[in-house]
Amino acid sequence: MAVEFRAGQNAPLAAPSVRFTATASVPLDLCALVVDTHLQVASSQDVVFYNQPQTAGVRLDGDALVVEPGRVRPDAEKVLCAVGTELVTPVDTTLTDTAGTPLATFRIEPVAGETALLCWEIYRRGGDWKIRALGQGYAGGLAELFTAHGVEVDDPEPAPPPAPQEVPPLETGATCVRMWQIFEDASRSAAAYVQAHEYAHHRLDEELSAAVADLSARTGDAAEQARARAHRRCDELVAAAEVRYSDDSEQLIAELAALEESLPAALASWDAPAWRRPGEAADGVRIGEVTAPDRGPLRVPFCVPVPLGRPLWVDGDAEAAAPVASALALRLLASRPGSLLHVVDPAGAMRQLTDLAGSLLAAPPVHEVSGVGAKLKGLADAADLDSLAASAGVDAHRPEPRVLVVSGLPHGYGSDDLLHLVRLTQLAATQQISMIFTGTEDEDVDSPAYPILAEAAQHVPSDEGRFVDPWTRTDWQFVSDAGPSDPERIRAVVRSLECRRQEI
Structure with missing residues (x-):
């Protein structure tokens, strides 16, 4: 019976070959990256996807991706198995051996609009190979995932600037529901930020550990440069996550400000115009706010339904x-x-x-x-x-x-x-x-x-x-x-x- 993995969980890989499959409610693009200790590809040949179906030790086989660790180029440290989707959707993944016997399963549920997901890594540990469930997502799709791992991606034509978003009118009896929808959006954005922050530091730990693994290369200019590169990549990932979270928060703050004018008094702030309008019933009451001062200024009203x-x-x-x-x-x-x-x-x-x-x-x-x-x-x-x-x-x-x-x-x-x-x-x-x-x-x-x-x-x-x-x-x-x-x-x-x- 296959073991159901959690994000970060690892186990030895005893099979000489492993098949990676994934299913979801929408079509998926399977791909793989063969990377070094810094999680970077050596060239475009290290990418396997529908336009380039194989490289040494990794190939697409119908709706599966087959990894033969013993045939991966000797200086590579990991194979990252990923999927891309057009829509945000939960993805169920499975690793099987050559006989089709399930070895491990892992379910990934995107939390903030990610359309590319790092699912598994198959990595060297000494003379053996292991597997680890990842679950890291990229809202920018496969292009963002590839770029983060050193793959040069052709820049697409610049998209026209988005039109200002209009806040749809509040439906009678649905205002409390709308406030909970905003809180859910804020929660998923915060979870994506926390996850990206943890992934960046996990990756930093991996790279620093790899840098000191070789006793002969622990000191000197090359070692200092490797450590500096690891810290720089960590800072870049954290900065990108902070920008995405800040953008999400600003959008939600603007949406809340626009809604304030039309909220009934029971759900509005004490200075809102609703307290000066004729009485209107509400489907909920505001009992407080939720906030995360360490993550920014966003404050979301917390409401409960009435009666x-x-x-x-x-x-x-x-x-x-x-x-x-x-x-x-x-x-x-x-x-x-x-x-x-x-x-x-x-x-x-x-x-x-x-x-x-x-x-x-x-x-x-x-x-x-x-x-x-x-x-x-x-x-x-x-x-x-x-x-x-x-x-x-x-x-x-x-x-x-x-x-x-x-x-x-x-x-x-x-x-x-x-x-x-x-x-x-x-x-x-x-x-x-x-x-x-x-x-x-x-x-x-x-x-x-x-x-x-x-x-x-x-x-x-x-x-x-x-x-x-x-x-x-x-x-x-x-x-x-x-x-x-x-x-x-x-x-x-x-x-x-x-x-x-x-x-x-």
Whole structure:
């Protein structure tokens, strides 16, 4: 059975001949480069592709590329097996022996528009040969791959400058999706940059190791020149990757700036024109931004869809979490014009919100522990009745959208209070209740409802945290939205929400 390889994994090659094949959803061009220790070809004769189907030890054989290491020119160190495609697509590759028995497989998924992929290297190690899975991609296609390894490529006719890209109009109910698409583009671009950076330094290590392998050539001008060439090539690869990533980031920054004018308030920045327009519903709310300061200035809004499928839990003590919870509450109110606000705040941390947004409250806020139980029981009972009426087909008045902020969990809340919150959590999505919790984790709480709440919620840091994107597993820094720092700006937001409510 063939071993499924990961990028960078290597193994001995026992077979005297190996066949390289690849499959994808689109046609592929197989090619090979016979290179030295510096990953450079000696001449154009070291390239095997459809216009030059063979060289010493390497040949194209139908839809396969055959490598016979024992026949490769003696001063060559590696054979690089690659593919080129017209479209960006995942590629499955296989190495087999002369009898067709699979030796190794490797799946490559391009992350940033690469249309040429280095798949495998077959390389000398002492007197033996080994195989290694690579996975390095080139957005410039085979021309860029060939040039990076010393192949002279005829310059194509210069292409006309691209027309300025127009941002397509936002579709109603698709704005949150668009923001996630931009984040996905940013993630794939970042992954390509990280991968290219790692490949450049991997290649540098290989070349420097080769330079010191020969004891007689470790010193002198030739050795210094070899090391200088290795560092120069590494710097060139890193610089090229940085330029590509910078260009991608600038394009995404421009796209975000163009979208800002048309985003609904719940997804826009606090100074955006949306807060001065008549109320418009949104399909999501902005809860923060993702950024990578070491990779540049790009900051991508992080949004979640509404109605909320899970409560949002701002981690941290009540005071530290209050600004983020307040910002979330205002955005959720904006996402559903006419929404009503309920606040349960026995710690008194949400007083700025309740003081400034008093006109948006459905009922007086609860600031005393003694009032918590009655408030939560009343909300849970009302949600139960509305749910029963809906399931029975009663033509009842549909409840208005509600935003519930519960501050300072678990302190000040009894076991029954937590059970009422579990009931509300289970009914929230169908009863248009968006829930925001704040609090710190406490393993000593003697209530089975508490871990249920903690697990059911989507947790948000009260300041900054680490986020790994779901597409490429790239690290990002998440910065929570703490809302406007100026109370007058908050008043302006509240006035905007009041106007929306009066128009309903």
